[in-house]
Amino acid sequence: MELRKRFPTLNLESILIDITDRKGINEIFAIYRPEIVFHAAAYKHVPLLEKQGRVAIHNNIIGTNILANAAVKFETNKFVLISTDKAVNPANLMGATKRVAEMICQNLNEKAKTKFITVRFGNVLDSAGSVVPLFRKQIQEGGPLTVTHPEITRYFMSIPEASQLIIQAALFGQGGEIFVLDMGEPIKIRYLAEQMVKLAGKSLGNDIEILYTGLRPGEKLYEELFYKNEELHPTEHNKILLANASKVNSSFLIDLIEKIEHAYDECNEKLLYQFLQLLVPEYKNNFNCFFDTICVVNTQSKVDMDTNIDSVESVL
Secondary structure, eight states: OHHHHHOTTOOOOOOOOOTTOHHHHHHHHHHHOOSEEEEOOOOOOHHHHTTOHHHHHIIIIIHHHHHHHHHHHTTOSEEEEEEEGGGSSOSSHHHHHHHHHHHHHHHHHTTSSSEEEEEEEOEETTOTTSHHHHHHHHHHTTOOEEESOTTOEEOEEOHHHHHHHHHHHHHHOOSSOEEEEOOOSOEEHHHHHHHHHHHTTOOBTTTBOEEEOOOOTTOOSSOOSSOGGGOOEEOSSTTEEEEOOOOOOHHHHHHHHHHHHHHHHTTOHHHHHHHHHHHOTTOOOTTTHHHHHHHHHTTSOOOOOOSSHHHHHHHO
16 A cells, blocks of 8 residues: 555555465466565464474475575576574574575575575564564553563564665675674663553553563574674675575485475474474474573573664654
8 A cells, every 4th residue: 555655656466375385476476577576474473383383394494495496487686585583593493494494595596597685683663463562552451561581682673774774685685695684782671661661651560560471482582693603794784794604505405395395295293393403403393492492591691782772762
């Protein structure tokens, strides 16, 4: 609606399809021959996906592979994968599947005319289903505000800023890059809750309480935007960094993707997890991830959240 209002002469088509529909995807690419693809289709709800391994792997890995190969087949100029900070040292299934999506795009970039570009970033403020509208609703209902842990932190960026930086990265990307958006310092969710209570004219502890509910399945206390060995480099845009990401052996990756498809067809979830762990060895399967999360986060120092506050408060 916004595009049609602002650009009335734009030739705009809306098509509903499942990215795992190989025939349907190829048909769409054959008809429209897109020059650029922004691939943001993924199951993203971390706790929900922890018990939905088969579906998550099918959509986020096989779906990405189908879409990316269609882009190659029909000579799309650029393919931009929207990735996540949860793909770095993943403690959950969602992050691990998105890390494999990154690998798929890097691998295809080596052998195709299509330029595959990955953009990795954290949370978007006030997006549907995120913590800001949840807190807003809880304040309207008189509380309490539910926070999983007093020390949990997340990276945040506004919707317009994230969107514009993704487009910028797509424009100057030449293929094979993993770009990391500079999101400032992470912010404590507790701080976010406290500020929203104040901005609503309420008193914390008197009018509204904060209730700590405990970490959910697959959750970490903190997220990371890059691996330690990725050596971030500056680009022509000061908010976009380039990660020197490691790559996986091409034949190894292709073989495991095929095995993942067969395991999916056979409803063999145990095999799916085994293949996923071969591709992302730093990921531990869902039976152990909670204990691994606790072990990891207890070794980290607490982080001060003094930056990016302007961006947060402008949204609130």
